[in-house]
Amino acid sequence: MAEQQDCKYLFTGLLFVAGSQPVNALAFVVDGLYYGVSDFGFAAYSMVLVALISSVFILVASPVLGLPGVWTGLFLFIVLRVLARIWSCLMKVPAMDELVKISILCYCR
Numbered sequence: 759m760a761e762q763q764d765c766k767y768l769f770t771g772l773l774f775v776a777g778s779q780p781v782n783a784l785a786f787v788v789d790g791l792y793y794g795v796s797d798f799g800f801a802a803y804s805m806v807l808v809a810l811i812s813s814v815f816i817l818v819a820s821p822v823l824g825l826p827g828v829w830t831g832l833f834l835f836i837v838l839r840v841l842a843r844i845w846s847c848l849m850k851v852p853a854m855d856e857l858v859k860i861s862i863l864c865y866c867r
Contacts, residue, residue, distance in 0.1 A: 767825055770825060770826060770829065771825075771829070774829040774832070774833065777833075778832075778833050778836060781833070781836050781837060781840060782836050784840050785836050785839045785840045785843075788839075788840060788843040788844070788847075789801065789839070789843070791843075792843060800846055804839070804842040804843070804846070805839070807842070808835060808838040808839050808842055809835065811834070811838060812831050812832070812834045812835035812838060813831075815830070815831045815834055816828055816831030816832075819831055
């Protein structure tokens with residue numbers, strides 16, 4: 759009986775890891791862009807805010823949902839990282855404007 763419960767938790771974790779990889783890859787790409795243009799200030803502040811939001815979610819959801827609540831909180835962390843970076847790009851953060859200029863110059867050569 760305990761083995762079936764363990765397999766259930768293992769399968770849930772495997773589904774989470776497999777399903778979150780595309781979003782995780784996107785988060786790392788966008789993080790790399792920000793680090794490349796030396797926008798460490800925004801990266802640090804956004805990471806703290808995203809971590810606080812997802813930590814509160816995990817603290818509230820894990821007693822109610824159990825392990826799926828923890829997985830959902832981790833996925834929320836990844837999604838919020840991506841959304842914060844995309845939002846700052848759409849709001850024309852100066853460092854991203856510089857990155858766009860550099861990429862256009864490299865493409866036109």
